[in-house]
Amino acid sequence: MAPAESLETKINTPITNIGIHASLPNWTVETGKSYIIPSIVVIGESTPYLSLIGNQASQGATLSLSSIRAAAQQKKDRKYVQYISQFSKDWNLKRPHFASFTKDFVWDKFKSAIHQFLQLKPDFVSFNLTDDCSIFFKGIVKENNIYLELFFDNETEDNVEAIVNIYKDGKVVIAYGGGIENTFEKIQELLVNKDKIPVSTPLPNAISEPYFATAEF
Amino acid sequence: MQYPNHILPQQNFRKIVNFQPLHNYYLIHFTDTKDNKDPQDGRVREDCIVRQTDHIRDFSNNLLGTFELDDIYIELTQGEFKNYFNSEWEEASSPARVPQFEKDFIINKNRGFFFLPISECDDYEVQYSDGSNVNPICKILHTPTNSNFWHVSLRWFHNGQDISELHERQRKKAEIKRVLLAAKAFIQEKGKFEIPSYQSIDISFYT
Numbered sequence: 307m308a309p310a311e312s313l314e315t316k317i318n319t320p321i322t323n324i325g326i327h328a329s330l331p332n333w334t335v336e337t338g339k340s341y342i343i344p345s346i347v348v349i350g351e352s353t354p355y356l357s358l359i360g361n362q363a364s365q366g367a368t369l370s371l372s373s374i375r376a377a378a379q380q381k382k383d384r385k386y387v388q389y390i391s392q393f394s395k396d397w398n399l400k401r402p403h404f405a406s407f408t409k410d411f412v413w414d415k416f417k418s419a420i421h422q423f424l425q426l427k428p429d430f431v432s433f434n435l436t437d438d439c440s441i442f443f444k445g446i447v448k449e450n451n452i453y454l455e456l457f458f459d460n461e462t463e464d465n466v467e468a469i470v471n472i473y474k475d476g477k478v479v480i481a482y483g484g485g486i487e488n489t490f491e492k493i494q495e496l497l498v499n500k501d502k503i504p505v506s507t508p509l510p511n512a513i514s515e516p517y518f519a520t521a522e523f
Numbered sequence: 524m525q526y527p528n529h530i531l532p533q534q535n536f537r538k539i540v541n542f543q544p545l546h547n548y549y550l551i552h553f554t555d556t557k558d559n560k561d562p563q564d565g566r567v568r569e570d571c572i573v574r575q576t577d578h579i580r581d582f583s584n585n586l587l588g589t590f591e592l593d594d595i596y597i598e599l600t601q602g603e604f605k606n607y608f609n610s611e612w613e614e615a616s617s618p619a620r621v622p623q624f625e626k627d628f629i630i631n632k633n634r635g636f637f638f639l640p641i642s643e644c645d646d647y648e649v650q651y652s653d654g655s656n657v658n659p660i661c662k663i664l665h666t667p668t669n670s671n672f673w674h675v676s677l678r679w680f681h682n683g684q685d686i687s688e689l690h691e692r693q694r695k696k697a698e699i700k701r702v703l704l705a706a707k708a709f710i711q712e713k714g715k716f717e718i719p720s721y722q723s724i725d726i727s728f729y730t
Contacts, residue, residue: 430563434570442569444561444711451564453708457700469701471649471708481651483701492653 389420389433396435403437407458407465415466415486416441419456422490426497428452447497450474456486472496524624527597529589532672534617536729539586539665544728546642549719550584550663550675553595557635560716567637567714572707579706581687582677584639586665588724590673598631599670608670618669628670637714644677644713649705657681659702661709672729679706 393416397409404412416433423431423445431445436455443454454470469483470493482492539545559571573579585595599605599622608622622628647661659679666676678685679702686702 432561432563442707444564444569446564451566451708451712453704453711455700455704455707459696459700461696467697467700469704471705473708473712476643476712478649478705481649481701481705482653483651483655483697484653 392433393435400435400437403439404435404458405439406460407439411465412441412458415456415458418486419443419454419468419490422486423452423454425490426452426493450479450497452493454489524630526622526624526628526670527591527594529591530594530597530671530673531618531621532612532616532667532669534615536614536667536672538614538667539729542641542645542663542665545586545588545724546645548641548724549587549715549721550639550641550644550677551587551590551592551595551636552582552584552639552714554635554637556633559635559637566711569707569711571635571637572710572714579703579710580679582706582710584675584677585671586673586675586724587638587719587721588673590671592636592718594673595636596630596632596634597628598634599628600626602627608668610669612667612669612672622670637716638719639677639710639713640715640719644709647709649709651701655697655701657698657701659686659705661706677706677710679703 393413397404397412401409412435419441420431420433420443423443426445426447428445428447431443433441433443435441439458441456443452443456445452445454451473452470453472454468457467457469458465459467464485466486467483468486468489470480470489471478472480472493480492480496482489484492554567554571556571559568560566561568573582599608604620604622604627607620608627612618641663644661645663649659651657659681662678662680662685664676664678666674668674676687678687680686681698681702686699
């Protein structure tokens with residue numbers, strides 16, 4: 307059994323004396339009986355940071371691996387719906403700026419990029435369709451600020467180019483442009499191989515399948 | 524209400540060429556809304572920088588110092604002299620006219636703003652490692668107008684050329700896209716919301 311502190315460091319709770327007992331690796335957390343039923347807030351894509359929030363009226367509860375996974379899945383599903391919804395909304399507004407490209411084509415490239423972005427386990431990712439016939443993404447991956455833009459351009463190979471600038475501690479650590487796959491490979495290379503970021507503890511059996519594999523809108 | 528005299532150019536003024544001695548100063552950039560901070564990361568909202576990336580190649584700011592915080596709310600109206608007031612000031616000239624309240628300018632308190640530290644902007648270089656040999660460098664240029672001596676521009680140079688001055692046909696798209704993304708990322712990265720302490724620019728820098 308791992309010491310409770312190793313899990314407590316991942317727990318953000320405004321409530322003191324909560325009486326947490328951690329049991330790794332099966333991720334069971336028990337709260338003291340006289341306290342609360344925790345609700346789970348998963349922050350980040352891989353590390354199960356937990357916020358224990360509740361009320362005094364509730365009885366004690368057990369927080370298990372399955373409930374953590376369920377919360378993570380629920381969060382991803384919500385995000386997935388949000389991305390589709392935002393893309394469609396943006397597309398309706400920005401369609402004139404993408405004159406020579408179909409919605410399907412732009413969606414396809416967007417899907418590929420957002421999927422690869424999510425594979426980086428960002429703290430957050432946001433995007434906007436722009437007046438420049440491009441999609442601008444922004445996200446943070448372990449203290450690296452990622453600014454990436456997909457430029458749709460008939461004169462470019464594959465009709466799209468992905469350009470990225472990544473900042474860490476106020477300095478550019480990589481500036482690169484190329485195809486979507488190629489650019490994300492470079493990002494991975496920076497973030498993983500060069501060990502620019504600390505490795506986080508992944509959620510056991512975290513859901514890692516492509517969220518957009520069958521996406522339609 | 525009178526137009527503030529301290530932001531008007533004067534005949535004995537000269538443009539600031541070297542910003543090195545002003546590295547403790549900040550540029551201030553106005554946004555159309557006070558809601559200009561992205562709640563997710565605390566940075567400048569992308570749509571508060573520019574609507575079109577292409578506009579970022581000549582990014583307007585003001586040199587905070589003699590130009591004071593409240594001056595950011597001055598907005599030129601669509602009056603008949605707007606073009607004149609926005610035109611580049613010709614060195615050693617006196618302004619032919621002064622903006623009149625309501626006719627030529629209003630006070631727009633709905634504006635927001637953010638700051639860029641000169642020390643972090645001047646000569647900042649971004650090096651692309653994709654074989655494109657694109658290494659844009661950020662420069663601060665003093666570009667006073669007939670209504671605002673403290674107007675400055677952030678410009679990006681590539682191969683010694685100011686990309687804002689390249690004609691459409693001279694621009695290589697692959698290069699320009701890299702420069703423009705570098706500019707957009709740079710401003711989001713360096714933009715600050717905390718009001719810095721500042722003091723008037725010593726007159727010796729511009730006379």
